[in-house]
Amino acid sequence: MSRRARGPVSSPTVTVAIAVWLRTSSVARGSDPAARSVTPSAIARLATWAGSGSSARARLERNSMSASRCCLRPTRRRVVMRSAGRSACRGSRVFNRSGGPGPRPAAGRARPGTAASRSHGGRAARAPRRGAARARRRWNRRACGGWIGCGRATRARFPCLTPPCDPRLSGRRAADLGGQARGARRAGRSTPVVRAGRREHRVRERPDVLSHRSGGAVRSIPACARPRPAPGDPPTMPTAASDLLALEGGTPVSAEPVPMVRVEITDADVDAAVAVLRSGMLAQGGRAAAFEERFAAMTGAAHAAACANGTCALSLAYHPLIEPGDDVLCPAWTYIATASMIVARGARPVFCDADPETYTLDPADAERRITPNTTAIAVTHLYGAPANIDAVQALAARRGLRVIYDAAQAHLATWRGEGVGAFGDAVTYSFYPTKNITTGEGGMVTTNDADLDRAVRRLRSHGETRKYLHESIGFNYRMTDVEAAIGLSQLDRLGEATERRRANARALDRAIEPIPGLIAPRAPLGGEHVYHLYAVRLEAGAFRVDRDRFAEALRAEGVQCAVHYPRSTHRQPAFGDLPQADLPVADRLARTLLCVPVHPGLTDRQVAIVGEALAKVAAAYAA
Known part of the structure; x- marks a missing residue:
């Protein structure tokens, strides 16, 4: 069946994709000035691009969740789109104001007031086939230069906002895309590749961007919707939405909780106990x-x-x-x-x-x-x-x-x-x-x-x-x-377990050292610590929350923690009949100490997760 004979595509294909994109962008609802550059005309341009055939529409639907993280500002304004047919992008379909299919408009100027006239400066690409290649090249340049309505400054702040890679592009069309992306390559954000005789645009993986492969294309998902911290700022964990705490709806550092303690009973322990049980001599x-x-x-x-x-x-x-x-x-x-x-x-x-x-x-x-x-x-x-x-x-x-x-x-x-x-x-x-x-x-x-x-x-x-x-x-x-x-x-293994505790503590020391407001434990000069517990102290005035809220945020990030102790011993009701001495250090420790996992059952990755979670929560609550 010819392309013309297949009939128009139902409007929900594009409408649903754009709706998903907009509705899932509530993470930064009005929180970033860059989001305000997204206009209805830009959305119409995106919708027109999405109408350029089944593979392009599928790509938009696949990328809708990724694009939704780019801080688009939600809008209730209806997107009115009228395509210029094949003249704008090969294989595009026509939609009327009600969202349903409609007849193709005549070639030439677009109807005033439509999305096509607004986004193309009031002038549609020439129809039908003679000027199609020139119109497509002009569309590619516009798509690359103003992707989703964002200017150069916005794209610099959000490297994830790169134009999509159309696998159908080749020759001069790919050269147009490559020319527009040259500045991005200089900034280290992307690199051209040649595959099967085609020049494509691939996003280079970065530490703060999760890369996912889908259908042969590489899509980048932003780590967060804010600019990266300046040098000297508290470190943040390299995961998606690192600036948003799990307690507030963000992604936790670890989906699997890191246990605070682990009781290790080995087969040797069991065999030793069973041997005594079998002997019948159980008492001392x-x-x-x-x-x-x-x-x-x-x-x-x-x-x-x-x-x-x-x-x-x-x-x-x-x-x-x-x-x-x-x-x-x-x-x-x-x-x-x-x-x-x-x-x-x-x-x-x-x-x-x-x-x-x-x-x-x-x-x-x-x-x-x-x-x-x-x-x-x-x-x-x-x-x-x-x-x-x-x-x-x-x-x-x-x-x-x-x-x-x-x-x-x-x-x-x-x-x-x-x-x-x-x-x-x-x-x-x-x-x-x-x-x-x-x-x-x-x-x-x-x-x-x-x-x-x-x-x-x-x-x-x-x-x-x-x-x-x-x-x-x-x-x-x-x-x-x-x-x-x-x-x-x-x-038999106490010495080895003790050395493992010390190694874990040294790793935590290194993780905490650059975090403002957190104090690692220490032993007095001449003593050697065995780290039954790793007690972190929150410096007074360093955070906008108290120790208990800090601990709650750590648990939400997947790091179990404990408070030893929430009340100084002399404040216990059991000693209420004794004179109440003024012990300011003990009282302060009851408000500021927090213990995190350090036991020998931790893996190196789990120890790293503890450090990342501490850095993330400390950065989020820094005063």
């Missing part, structure tokens, strides 16, 4: 003894006593060292168990402020709060960072204080090359599932004092010195051999 026995001996050696301590959990470990350490009625210096910025077990012993916690850089106890502030009844100091190695052990030990020596370190989050942390178990009167650990090593539930007390070790072991098992001989009151805080077997298995 040989496996627990082996776990204690090996853990003490790895942490720099002479003795270790396993127990049911980290809270029990604190209780076991406090009982021999603290008497009821004593005042015990205690960090306000810590988990509640550090302080609550002091109260459980009958003593009074005296809360001290935190160091603003390391978040551990500030020894200088602690010394100012010593009372005549102060007999001990409890110090937390927080988030995996050891406290300033030199300063704490010096304070304890000057004031005659006993020292208990809470290392529930600091397995294998070191101070000046030695394990933290080598310092203080006692050090306590937790093996909760999210800790650097887990036994399901479990704890440990290490010490270098043999008498203290015997007292802890006696207290752990009903005060007995041998079977059915109880010399003092005690508890049942024992660890089972099933748990100890898992712990022994996990010790």
Whole structure:
């Protein structure tokens, strides 16, 4: 069937494509002055081009979603299009004002008031075949020079606004397109290619543009509808719509959430536990003894006593060292168990402020709060960072204080090359599932004092010195051999897992360093961090939102995060009967600290996603 005999194409083909283009451009509704250059006459020109045959119409429909991201300003104005038939573009069809097919107009001037007359300066291309090639070349130049009504300045701001590649173009017609695109090639935005004897216009891929292949053509989708950041601006992630947060309808950095924690139980752990279960000897026995001996050696301590959990470990350490009625210096910025077990012993916690850089106890502030009844100091190695052990030990020596370190989050942390178990009167650990090593539930007390070790072991098992001989009151805080077997298995890879945590933290350090307003964690000079948690601090006044809104935006970007802790310990209602001290650093940390994933189960890509999400959210909320 000849082209003339096939009849006119139904108007919805072009109308629907233009409607989709306009309606899906609500991302920048009136938000950019460049969008205002899109006029009805420009849309009519685009519609006329779209009428140039089935392949061109299909290309417009394929590109409608891509073009919709180019910040077109939505309009309700009706597009009235009247084609000049074959004279304007070969294979074009005619549509009347009602949107339906109509007769071809006579060659010559276009009817006044129509889209064709407005977009072509009131003059239609000459009909029919004699001037068709010249008219097509003139149309190509106009299409390239004023693509979708945007001028040169607008095209420079939005490199994605390149003319479509018509596979039917060849010879001089392709040369016309190539000449118009020469400036774009100089700017590094496009490059001509020759395929099967045809010269075509291909968009060069860029880091901030997603390229998609469809039907042999290359289409570019803009990364965002705004100009790229100037040098020195906060970095943004190289994905589509990077400036629009997922929380506000944009594309998240990661569709698959990056987990905050990951409990890794391997086949070796399972086999170790099953072996004990099959033996029938489940209570504390040989496996627990082996776990204690090996853990003490790895942490720099002479003795270790396993127990049911980290809270029990604190209780076991406090009982021999603290008497009821004593005042015990205690960090306000810590988990509640550090302080609550002091109260459980009958003593009074005296809360001290935190160091603003390391978040551990500030020894200088602690010394100012010593009372005549102060007999001990409890110090937390927080988030995996050891406290300033030199300063704490010096304070304890000057004031005659006993020292208990809470290392529930600091397995294998070191101070000046030695394990933290080598310092203080006692050090306590937790093996909760999210800790650097887990036994399901479990704890440990290490010490270098043999008498203290015997007292802890006696207290752990009903005060007995041998079977059915109880010399003092005690508890049942024992660890089972099933748990100890898992712990022994996990010790085999604890060193490797710790190094992986440190590597992940170094990568996050590099990602956060150029982001204004975000402060990476650090350990005091002389301490080596093991990064149980990676605590990022939001600098005061750097963002237009609070920490909780920042965290919500991070989660929407696909990065799970947590707040440790939303309230300082001294502000907990459980301690409401104690004098409320003014501890500004601890109160500020409760408003500004945010923990992001750093565990050894992260892939390199997931670590990069965390950094990209932090940069994206920080840039969006920068003050």
